[in-house]
Amino acid sequence: MKALLVFVVWAQLSSSRAEPSPQPIAPLLLDSTNCNDSNTIKVSGLALQEINRNRREGYIYNLVSIRSALKQSQGNAGMVYYLTLGVDETECHVLSRKDWRSCESRMFHQSVAGECNATLHINNLERIVCLHDYNCSLTSADRRTVSEICPDCPIDRDDKENESSINSANKALTNYNQNSNNTKYFNLLNVTKYSFQGMFFEAHFVEFTIVETACSKKQTVKNLSKCKPLAPGVAQFGFCKASVQIVNMKDGTTVTCELYQPEEYRDLNHPDHCRNQALIEQLPRDPRAMRKGQTSGMPTFMQMNETAENLVVLPYFPLKRSSSSSCPYSVGGTNSIR
Numbered sequence: 652m653k654a655l656l657v658f659v660v661w662a663q664l665s666s667s668r669a670e671p672s673p674q675p676i677a678p679l680l681l682d683s684t685n686c687n688d689s690n691t692i693k694v695s696g697l698a699l700q701e702i703n704r705n706r707r708e709g710y711i712y713n714l715v716s717i718r719s720a721l722k723q724s725q726g727n728a729g730m731v732y733y734l735t736l737g738v739d740e741t742e743c744h745v746l747s748r749k750d751w752r753s754c755e756s757r758m759f760h761q762s763v764a765g766e767c768n769a770t771l772h773i774n775n776l777e778r779i780v781c782l783h784d785y786n787c788s789l790t791s792a793d794r795r796t797v798s799e800i801c802p803d804c805p806i807d808r809d810d811k812e813n814e815s816s817i818n819s820a821n822k823a824l825t826n827y828n829q830n831s832n833n834t835k836y837f838n839l840l841n842v843t844k845y846s847f848q849g850m851f852f853e854a855h856f857v858e859f860t861i862v863e864t865a866c867s868k869k870q871t872v873k874n875l876s877k878c879k880p881l882a883p884g885v886a887q888f889g890f891c892k893a894s895v896q897i898v899n900m901k902d903g904t905t906v907t908c909e910l911y912q913p914e915e916y917r918d919l920n921h922p923d924h925c926r927n928q929a930l931i932e933q934l935p936r937d938p939r940a941m942r943k944g945q946t947s948g949m950p951t952f953m954q955m956n957e958t959a960e961n962l963v964v965l966p967y968f969p970l971k972r973s974s975s976s977s978c979p980y981s982v983g984g985t986n987s988i989r
Contacts, residue, residue, distance in 0.1 A: 681733065682724075683973040686717040686980035695720070698734050698769040699751055701782035706745045709843070710763075711754050712738040712787070718766060718979040719972040728962045729774030731783075733969055737979065739764040740789065744843065744890040746860060746911055760797045760804040761846070765789030768968045783964050805846035805856055816845035819855040823893030823906040827861075828868070828875075831908070836868055837861040837889060838875050854896035861908065863887040885913055 684691050695717050703711045716737035723731040740763035741754035757763065767787040773780055794806055808816070820842050828836050844858040863886040864878035872878060880886055893906035972978070 680723065681721045681969060681971060683975045683978075684720045684722050684732075685975045686720050686973065686978035688977075691717060691720050692982065694732055694771065694773065695734055695736055696752075697773070697780055698732070698771045698782065698785075699736060699738065699767070701771070701780065702767055702769060702785050702787065703745060703751055704748075705782065705785070708841070709745055710740045711743040711745055711747070711749060711751050712767065713741045713751050713754060713756050714982055715739050715764070716979050716981045720975075720978065721969060721971065721973055723963075723965075725772075725774075725962055727776065729772060729776065729779070731962070731964055732769075732771045732773065733965070734767075734769045734771065735972070736767045736769065737764070737981075738767055738787065738789070744858075744860065746888050746890055747909060748911065760792060760801055761807055761844075762792045763789050770964060770968065772962060772964065784968070786968070803848070805848040805854070807844060807846045811845040812842045813845070815847070815855060816842045816857050819845070819857045819893065819895040820859040820891075822895055823857065823891065823904055824859070824861060824875075826893075826904050827891065827906045827908055833863075833910075834868060835881075836864050836866045836872060836875060836878055837887075837908075838864050838878055838880060840888075843890075852896065852898070854894060856892075856894055858890070858892050861889040861891060863889075881913075883913070887911065887913055 695714060699712060699714050714736060717734070718737055719733075719735040721733040723733070725731055739756050741751065741756055743749045743751075743754035765788045767785055769785040770783040771780070772783055791807060791809075797804060797806060817839075820839055824837065824839055838861060840860040840862050842857060842859045844856075846856045848854045848856070862880045864875070864880050866872050866875070866878035887910050889908045889910045891906055891908040893904065896903045
């Protein structure tokens with residue numbers, strides 16, 4: 652019995668000693684890539700496209716420059732890019748879902764500019780693009796500088812949802828509801844931009860979003876706030892620009908609105924976390940995809956899951972910047988890569 656016990660203990664010790672000790676994880680290598688490389692420019696455009704698709708408030712960003720570009724090879728899982736992009740704000744609201752290349756940057760007195768850090772995974776073999784993380788920081792044009800260059804230009808207010816802006820938006824919305832051919836009333840969602848000009852005459856310039864309500868225009872509605880919005884996926888959303896002013900003792904209110912169909916906004920309040928996968932038609936197709944017999948550009952969920960298991964992404968954005976002398980690279984303003 653003693654001999655059996657000794658044998659069991661010896662076997663356990665031998666087994667524990669036979670287990671290999673854990674190997675240290677090799678550090679991830681980040682390679683600098685040229686910011687003026689055509690592939691880097693296309694990848695940066697894809698990253699900005701995905702950033703704009705992710706956002707639910709504010710205005711679409713335009714690509715101004717590529718400030719840093721690092722890449723990390725993932726073998727068969729593709730490539731992970733860590734990009735720092737110079738961006739500015741356009742006049743298109745994110746609800747429009749427009750391509751940033753079709754949107755005009757704002758005039759200098761309304762300019763909002765800064766940069767975005769983006770972590771983008773691209774797998775040409777499986778035709779996957781996934782934005783893992785991003786962070787953007789933008790600031791408005793300096794008011795003092797704008798006033799010195801253009802003293803007559805209206806200046807954007809930081810407190811865009813103040814009493815004057817909301818009153819102006821509601822007045823413009825009343826005008827729109829009365830004169831549009833819509834069958835239902837629209838209600839105010841948010842004031843997105845507001846400026847005031849009062850040097851020679853009083854003028855309020857306001858931009859705002861609207862939502863379709865359940866109230867029919869066949870009814871007389873005295874208080875629009877009592878009209879409940881239709882559910883996402885059913886309601887139309889819209890974006891309006893208006894000027895509210897008194898000209899020669901007459902109401903000079905003008906308003907234009909774009910409406911967006913509900914199919915695009917079924918997940919407005921609860922967005923799908925997988926919405927970042929997209930086709931990579933802008934990039935060259937990996938010839939290995941054809942050898943695998945894949946004819947469609949859209950990856951299957953199995954393919955995406957298999958790729959995700961082999962993917963290693965830094966849990967933070969690297970402080971390292973690209974060492975390439977081509978960085979930063981200006982893409983030439985608004986229309987350079989359109």
